[in-house]
Each structure stands twice: as structure tokens, then as C-alpha cells.
Amino acid sequence: MKGHTPGWWITRILLALLLFFLLWNLWMFGHIVWWRTHNPSETAFMEEQLGKLQEKNPDAELRHKWVPYNRISPHLKQALIASEDAKFLDHEGFDWEGIQAAWEKNLKKGRIVAGGSTISQQLAKNLFLSSKRTPWRKLQEAWITVMLEAVLDKERIFEIYLNVIEWGNGVFGAEAAARYYYRTSAASLGPAQAAKLAAMVPNPRYYDKRRNDPRLLRKAAIIQRRMAFADIP
Numbered sequence: 001m002k003g004h005t006p007g008w009w010i011t012r013i014l015l016a017l018l019l020f021f022l023l024w025n026l027w028m029f030g031h032i033v034w035w036r037t038h039n040p041s042e043t044a045f046m047e048e049q050l051g052k053l054q055e056k057n058p059d060a061e062l063r064h065k066w067v068p069y070n071r072i073s074p075h076l077k078q079a080l081i082a083s084e085d086a087k088f089l090d091h092e093g094f095d096w097e098g099i100q101a102a103w104e105k106n107l108k109k110g111r112i113v114a115g116g117s118t119i120s121q122q123l124a125k126n127l128f129l130s131s132k133r134t135p136w137r138k139l140q141e142a143w144i145t146v147m148l149e150a151v152l153d154k155e156r157i158f159e160i161y162l163n164v165i166e167w168g169n170g171v172f173g174a175e176a177a178a179r180y181y182y183r184t185s186a187a188s189l190g191p192a193q194a195a196k197l198a199a200m201v202p203n204p205r206y207y208d209k210r211r212n213d214p215r216l217l218r219k220a221a222i223i224q225r226r227m228a229f230a231d232i233p
Contacts, residue, residue, distance in 0.1 A: 025147075032151045036152060036156065039160075040160060043127045044126070044129055045126040046062055048131060050062050050170070053169075062171075062172055064173050067187075068159070069159040071185070071186060072174050072186045072187060073186060073190075075194035076174055077233075079191075079197065080162070081119075081230035081231065082229070083199065083223045084198070086230065088119050088120075089232075093120045094142075095118050100116075101116065118145070120149055121142070123164070123165075124145045126161075126164055127160075127164070129141060158232070165201060167181075167201070167208075168180060169208050169209075174186040181197065192220070196216070196217075199216050200216065
């Protein structure tokens with residue numbers, strides 16, 4: 001009996017990869033549909049950071065508590081829109097002008113200094129992907145973003161984002177951040193507090209240890225001035 005040809009094996013491998021891709025996408029899509037009415041208990045980013053913390057301390061736990069959208073300060077919502085995604089209500093997941101501006105800025109600097117990611121893209125990454133930066137991950141992020149925007153409305157996307165993004169070393173979500181940094185609730189955050197928390201988002205673990213970094217304070221002041229012009233869901 002003759003063995004299979006190389007072409008047969010290549011076809012089988014490609015079909016297996018295609019099946020894996022379809023099942024992986026179906027798994028993610030199912031989760032996103034579920035999250036229309038149910039809150040995520042954890043994210044891929046949370047799992048990754050908890051693993052790192054437990055390597056140093058097996059008893060380590062994350063600071064995280066879910067709160068509904070109406071129990072998060074409008075100041076924090078305005079600050080994050082002003083800081084991370086001013087066109088959040090207008091785009092369908094991607095701010096193409098922002099991406100182009102970030103690309104040009106990175107070329108000028110010769111390194112990555114700006115991302116251009118929208119709130120929807122950031123949420124896609126946090127929910128399903130690791131922190132490693134690869135071209136393949138960016139493609140995954142883009143496809144997940146399309147699914148998020150197709151299934152969830154803007155308020156739900158923003159509500160999940162507010163509750164799961166990283167805000168420090170093992171700190172996730174608005175409520176945990178408010179308690180950790182200001183000993184208050186997410187609902188009670190004032191404009192200056194909200195602006196500073198928003199300024200921390202791009203590099204939260206760094207600023208967790210450097211809370212009075214001049215760059216952080218300058219950025220917080222800029223965000224606070226822009227907050228009045230931010231439209232929130």
C-alpha cells in the first residue's frame with residue numbers, strides 16, 4: 001500500500017488549522033454574546049498578571065470588583081474618553097486617523113511611542129490575548145474588535161472596559177483602582193482623581209510605583225482640561 005503524498009499531508013494540515021481557527025473564533029464569539037447580559041469574571045490579561053504575581057507569592061490575589069455602569073463616576077468616563085479614544089462614539093472599532101497619526105509618530109521617533117488603539121481594541125486585547133506584541137496578535141485583536149462592535153453596544157463595551165482594564169500591580173477595574181489609590185468608590189471619584197487614573201492607563205504598573213511622576217501629572221492636567229469636551233455613552 002502506497003504512502004500518502006506530501007501534498008495530501010499539507011492539505012490535511014491546512015484543513016486542521018482551518019478547523020482550529022473556526023473553533024477558536026466560535027469560542028470567542030460565544031463568549032462575547034454571553035457578555036451581552038453577563039459580566040466577565042476574569043480576562044486573559046488578569047490570568048497572565050495573576051500568574052506572574054503568584055510566581056513571587058503563591059498567595060497573591062488580584063484586586064478587582066465589578067460595579068455597574070451607573071455606579072462609575074462620569075468624571076472617570078469622560079477622562080478615559082478624552083485620554084484614550086475621543087472618537088469612541090463615532091467609530092466602529094477603529095480610529096483610522098489616530099492609527100495613521102500613531103504610525104507617523106512612531107516612524108519619526110524610530111520606536112513605538114504611540115499605539116493608536118481604540119477602547120474597543122484595548123478591550124479585545126485584554127479579554128482574550130496576552131501582553132506580547134506580535135503582528136499576529138494585532139490581527140487577532142482587530143478581528144476580536146470587529147466581533148465586539150458587532151455584538152455589543154457602545155455602553156456595554158465601555159462598561160466592560162471600565163471594569164477589567166489594568167490600573168496597577170494586580171489592580172483591575174475602576175472600583176479596585178478607586179479604592180487602591182484614593183480609598184473611595186468608583187462612583188465618588190472627582191475630576192482630578194479621574195484624570196490622574198486615566199493618565200495611568202498606558203503604563204499602570206510603572207505609575208503605580210511612581211505616582212507623582214512629572215509626566216503623569218502633566219498628562220493628568222491635560223486630560224482634565226479636555227474632559228468637558230468628551231462625549232460618553
